Amino acid sequence: MRVTIDTEKCVSSGQCALTAPEVFSQRESDGVGVVLDEEPAPEHHDLVRQSEMYCPAAAIQLQDT
Amino acid sequence: MTAIENAAPRLPFDRGNALEIAPLYAELRGRAPVTRVLTPAGDPAWLVTSYEHVREVFRDNRFGRSHPAPEQASRISYAALLAGPSGNHDTEEREHKRMRRVLAPAFSAPRMRALGDHIKTLTDGCLDAMQAAHDAHPGEPVDLTELLAFPLPVLVICELLGVPFADRAHFRQLSERIALLDGRDDSERAMHEFMAYMSGLAEAKRHDPQPDVISDLVAVQADDPTFTNEDLARLAAGLLFAGHETTSTRIALGTLFLLSDLRRRDRFVADPDGQVDRTVEELLRLSATSNTGGLLRYAHQDVEIGGVRIGRGDAVLVATDAANRDTSVFSDPDEFDPDRSPNVHVAFGHGAHVCIGANLARTELRTVFPALFRRFPAMRLAVGIGDIAVRRNRLAGGVESVPVLL
Numbered sequence: 001m002r003v004t005i006d007t008e009k010c011v012s013s014g015q016c017a018l019t020a021p022e023v024f025s026q027r028e029s030d031g032v033g034v035v036l037d038e039e040p041a042p043e044h045h046d047l048v049r050q051s052e053m054y055c056p057a058a059a060i061q062l063q064d065t
Numbered sequence: 066m067t068a069i070e071n072a073a074p075r076l077p078f079d080r081g082n083a084l085e086i087a088p089l090y091a092e093l094r095g096r097a098p099v100t101r102v103l104t105p106a107g108d109p110a111w112l113v114t115s116y117e118h119v120r121e122v123f124r125d126n127r128f129g130r131s132h133p134a135p136e137q138a139s140r141i142s143y144a145a146l147l148a149g150p151s152g153n154h155d156t157e158e159r160e161h162k163r164m165r166r167v168l169a170p171a172f173s174a175p176r177m178r179a180l181g182d183h184i185k186t187l188t189d190g191c192l193d194a195m196q197a198a199h200d201a202h203p204g205e206p207v208d209l210t211e212l213l214a215f216p217l218p219v220l221v222i223c224e225l226l227g228v229p230f231a232d233r234a235h236f237r238q239l240s241e242r243i244a245l246l247d248g249r250d251d252s253e254r255a256m257h258e259f260m261a262y263m264s265g266l267a268e269a270k271r272h273d274p275q276p277d278v279i280s281d282l283v284a285v286q287a288d289d290p291t292f293t294n295e296d297l298a299r300l301a302a303g304l305l306f307a308g309h310e311t312t313s314t315r316i317a318l319g320t321l322f323l324l325s326d327l328r329r330r331d332r333f334v335a336d337p338d339g340q341v342d343r344t345v346e347e348l349l350r351l352s353a354t355s356n357t358g359g360l361l362r363y364a365h366q367d368v369e370i371g372g373v374r375i376g377r378g379d380a381v382l383v384a385t386d387a388a389n390r391d392t393s394v395f396s397d398p399d400e401f402d403p404d405r406s407p408n409v410h411v412a413f414g415h416g417a418h419v420c421i422g423a424n425l426a427r428t429e430l431r432t433v434f435p436a437l438f439r440r441f442p443a444m445r446l447a448v449g450i451g452d453i454a455v456r457r458n459r460l461a462g463g464v465e466s467v468p469v470l471l
């Protein structure tokens with residue numbers, strides 16, 4: 001799985017960073033989401049999918065690798 | 066259709082008790098996703114009740130909080146808050162982005178997670194006070210609103226913003242008055258007092274900055290002269306209000322949901338940590354508080370939504386309470402189901418304006434319920450759910466008190 005965030009769409013809700021802190025965080029300057037681990041290990045996949053589904057800005061993209 | 070069916074119903078709609086929503090929302094959604102209503106002030110507006118269209122409006126930047134001709138805008142209520150258009154039509158987007166840029170880092174998930182232990186300590190202090198109230202008059206009910214639902218979010222938001230907790234009686238009465246739907250002049254006076262109070266705090270931090278959000282806002286002013294003292298005071302007052310009122314209501318309603326059927330309580334008590342995340346999401350989904358129909362937008366252009374043509378300048382009330390119980394998305398939507406998954410509710414809104422305090426609110430709620438039910442596993446309501454008075458004359462409903470026996 002490859003994870004990216006569209007920073008133009010992101011509204012800095014931090015929903016992903018609360019749900020999957022191993023994979024997502026937020027920029028200190030403006031709260032925009034950042035991906036800490038672009039190819040997360042399988043044990044994180046459920047929470048990453050959840051983050052994508054719940055993102056209030058539909059800013060997270062997942063690709064199969 | 067008869068004339069009665071055609072007449073736009075006036076908000077707030079009647080509802081059964083604090084845990085239900087007005088049946089009229091589902092009835093209106095059955096007719097169309099977007100229908101005509103009258104606001105509590107009696108002006109025309111569109112009410113959006115379907116989940117799909119609620120999300121569509123939230124994502125559509127042709128809707129905003131400002132109005133192209135504010136003096137002609139529909140009025141929502143006679144409260145001082147969220148009663149009509151706000152901001153300037155030309156600068157709204159820029160100002161909104163600035164607001165989020167400044168606030169989002171202060172309420173980010175990493176910062177809120179770091180606050181978790183401290184929130185637990187503050188919660189334990191509130192629970193001690195509940196125990197002490199019980200011990201002073203054993204067998205008598207304890208008011209969970211006064212001793213937990215109100216003080217806990219206030220303690221937390223005061224620390225984050227840099228507002229003295231000792232002033233809580235003052236800003237509590239101001240918060241109540243600005244949100245009274247028929248408050249009129251008194252609401253406006255309270256808003257002025259509230260802004261003056263916030264300006265005073267900001268002025269002190271201008272000379273002596275602290276690691277808090279009001280100091281952050283003061284620092285923004287240094288670089289951005291268009292961010293006036295009045296803007297700052299209004300935003301800070303809004304934050305203090307939004308930061309406690311909403312979460313406080315969810316703690317009260319959440320407790321009512323868990324206690325109104327003791328099987329729910331016992332299930333939660335059996336494994337609080339394992340169930341808390343989904344339980345909190347379900348409580349957020351079901352907590353319906355709006356007396357004004359929903360979140361306010363004005364159309365900045367002619368827009369067609371759900372087959373309805375909304376004219377430029379029309380008021381639109383986005384009914385998240387109704388969307389969260391839309392049968393096309395949530396099965397048995399009125400049932401409390403702590404296993405519900407997925408549960409993509411819109412309790413914090415959606416899109417560009419989605420709640421900035423959601424990480425904070427979730428952190429508080431995920432802390433408070435396990436701590437509360439671990440401490441008082443046999444807690445029960447001292448009165449029937451039908452006897453809990455719902456506040457109808459305020460912007461956000463909620464309840465006056467939650468009397469419990471420990």
Ligand code: HEM
Nearest residue numbers: 307308311312315360412413414417418420421422425426
């Ligand atoms: C359970 C508690 C809470 C609920 C249910 C809630 C709900 C909401 C909702 C529905 C919105 C969207 C408004 C709109 O689209 O017009 C919103 C926005 C907002 N909330 Fe919350 N909120 C809660 C707690 C908080 C807290 C603790 C804060 C603390 C700072 C906060 C600050 C804000 C701010 C600043 C906005 C405006 C965001 C914007 O316009 O971009 N909220 N909230």
